[in-house]
Each structure stands twice: as C-alpha cells, then as structure tokens.
Amino acid sequence: MRQVLFHIPLKADWLPANLPLSLFLLVAGLALAGLVSMTGRRIQQPILKEILRGAAFWLAGFGVLSAVVVHFAAAKLPQGLPIYGFGMMLFLAFLICTWMAGRRAEGEGVAREHIQDVAIWLFIGGLIGARITFLSAEKHMGFAEMLSEFYKIWDGGIVLYGSVIGGLIGYVFAYVFIFRKYNLSTLKLADILAPSIAVGLCLGRFGCFLNGCCYGQVACPTCPVVYAAHFPLSAPAREGMVEQGYQTAAGFTLARNQPKDVGARVGKVDADAYQVGLRDGDLILRVNDCDIESRDIEEAGKVIPPVEMLTRCLVYSWPRGETQLRMKVRHADGTEAEITYAPRTLGLHPTQLYEVVSMALLFLVLTAYYPLRRRQGQVMAVLMVGYGIHRYLNELLRDDPRPQGFESYTSIVLVVAGIAMWVYLQTRPAPTETAGEVSRESKEIAPAREHSPSARG
Secondary structure, eight states: OOSEEEEEOSOOTTSOTTSOHHHHHHHHHHHHHHHHHHHHHHOOOHHHHHHHHHHHHHHHHHHHHHHHHHHHHTTTOTTOEEEEHHHHHHHHHHHHHHHHHHHHHHHTTOOHHHHHHHHHHHHHHHHHHHHHHIIIIISOOOHHHHHHHTTOGGGOOOOHHHHHHHHHHHHHHHHHHTGGGGTOOHHHHHHHHHHHHHHHHHHHHHHHHHHTOSOBOBOOTTOTTOOOBOOBTTSHHHHHHHHTTSSOSSSEEEOSSOOSSBOEEEEEEOHHHHHTTOOTTOEEEEETTEEOBOEEETTTTEEEOHHHHHHIIIIITOOTTOOOEEEEEEOTTSOEEEEEEOOBOOOBOOHHHHHHHHHHHHHHHHHHHGGGOSSTTHHHHHHHHHHHHHHHHHHTTBOSSSOHHHHHHHHHHHHHHHHHHHHHHHHSOOOSSOHHHHHHHHHHHHHHHHTSHHHHO
16 A cells, blocks of 8 residues: 655755756766667677667667656656556556566467567557546546546546457457468467466556555454455545545544634544544644645635635645645644644455455466367456456455446456357367468478479479
C-alpha cells in the first residue's frame, strides 16, 4: 500500500549555483553518447558496433528528455518526480512478460522479434480499450468528454476486460498488416503468450494493491481466516468507505456549529485519533500546509467558510501518495498542539492479493500443462477458464466503483468460451505440423536439394 514508491530529485545541491541540473543532464547525455559512438567506430566486430551505436542513440535521447523534464517540472514538483507503484508494476509486467514469452517462442521456433511486436500491439490496444470501457461504462461520458479525459491515466480508470477487448482488436490489426505474411499461427501465439499473461495479471494486481484501488468489502473482524488490509489516507479505498458512510475521512467528525473566520471545530473523535492527542471540540487551525480559514473568491463573489476549506484540503485536494496527516489544533483550554498520525481505513478484503495468489497458481498450472497440450490453443483455453472462474468469485468480494455487471457477465462468457474452445480443439484432427514449421523446414530443405546429386541432374 504505497502509491508513490520514491521520488527522482529534480534539483541537485551539489552542482554550482549557476549551473542548472537540466543543462548538466543535457551535456552529460550528449557527451556520453558521443564517447560511446566514437568507441563504436573503432571496433571491428559488427555486432558490438551495432550495440554501441544503439547505446549512443539512447544516451542522447535520455539526455535530451531528462533535461526537458527537469526544466519544466522542477518548479511544479518540489519533492521530485514521483514514481508510482501501479505504473512501476505495469512497466515491470510489460518487460518481464515480453521476455518470458520471447524465450518460450524461441523454443517453439518463433522469432523473439515477433513476440515483441505482438506485445506492443496488445499493450497499446489494451490500454485504449481499458480507458474507453471505464469512461463509457463507469463514467457514462460522451465521445467529446472521453477525448478530453482519455489521457489522464494517472487519475485511475482502467478496466481489465476492456483491455482484453482492446488487445484482441489490436492483434487483429497487427495480424492483417504485419503477421499474416510470416504464416504465424494465432493459436500457437496464444499458447506462447498464455503463461506470460497470467504473470502480467499477477504483477498488475499487486500494483492495484500498492495503489489502494480494486479493494474488497469490509472484512469480518472476528474471522481468523481473513487477513484484512487497512489502506492509507490517500488510497481510493478511503474515498469509497467515506462515501458509503462506513467511516469518517480522517478519524473524526465535525461539530454542527462551526466558526465563520478561523478553524474547523471537531465533533467526535475515534480511538486512533484520540491516542495521538485529538479531542472532542478541538479547533483545527491547519492541515499539512493548508490554513483552515475563510477565503474570499472575487471571481465567484462568495466567501468560502473554514469548514469547507478543511474539506477541500483533507478530501478533494489531498496529495496523491501522502499518508501522514499533520494538524495544528487548539484545545479547549487554549493551548495549541501539533498532531501527526496516519489514518487508515477499516479492515477490507485484500481482493488484489487474492488475485495475485490466484494468478501465480494459474501460471504454474499453465506451465505444467503446456507440454501436455494435445492441440494448439488449449493453453489459452485453460487460461480463459481459470481466470474467468477466479474473477467471478472475486467480484463477489470487491466493493470498489466499476461496471460490476459488465465484469461479472464477461467472466461467465469467458469461462463458457474457454470450455467450448478447448472441446472444439480437442475434437479436431491432430495436425502433423504447423504452417510456420512447414515454411521453416522448406527453407532448410531447399539448399540441401540444390547441392544433392539428383538436383544437379
């Protein structure tokens, strides 16, 4: 449960005062690229020369890109560039799954480059499908609204089954325009990708756990077999629990009668907030760096009362990844105190971790079944059935906002389609060889025939 893993600093105190970090990164990147390029020109081995040429290109690009990011983002991000847990897990899933599928493909006689191309098409198509499904099915947006909100992936909103549909459409385009000329079997590619997809689902759901989304219902506090997860203040789970009335936003309620100028009056305090020193009737003067006082908005011609400022600072404008709540309060006796604590949600079913475990087990099943398959495509069929069953059961425990009916019914369709696909493939005559194998063998046999006595006539 860590939305922000770490920050990349955008300021360097060790540089001279007159030397900006952006200029240093640009010069360093270009200098390293030039050095690597010069080294590559002196090397005779073609493979190593090509590797160094590519490295020089990436070093130059990294220098330019990092300089641009630092120049424009340093003032807006004083803590540095945040690296989010969910995004990092997606990035690792793409790299690891592509590598695993590439190794499996080489063992099946399929070039690793084809798997890399397929991965890019599936990733782009899946991302587009996931966003469109969320914005249309969950947010009920029109076409114009979706265009304006589509790119805001950092705000969340990715539906898995939407990514499946988008990925399939992306593969169709890739097959028509690229892969068809290589005589690659779609069913063979599906089996190669199936175990890697399970790993990708496993890593992706762990990213959901770090982000605090895709959470479950309130867990039974007295059930010994349930390991409840308590999510921090910045997690989407906190918003859902507050909206449904299960808990307060930060461990306290607000009094009915509120000051009009400065401070927000506390009503009742829960046990966690009480332990750190917050009391009933305290006056909240500041939340983190936000002063709780009335403000005039000249454009709107109205005055924002302190209690509304507290709501804005505590709920609507809370920094993503921030878990600590720092408050300056004034007690009933007139003394002031600084209070710091980390509010958490009620114990919830960690449905994200349920899927992590389930997909890890499904990966082992697919890996064991792969050499035992009778027909191409049956490994993918097992993946469809296994994930569909898990997802349908896991949906019964989830409590986050999403298109519930769409995901539950799609799970049923996925199970039925997987079973039908496996049975259909099992009843088909066993092929002696695939088109790709025929093409590869023909290329190997042709040179031999040219040099044989009969071929020379």
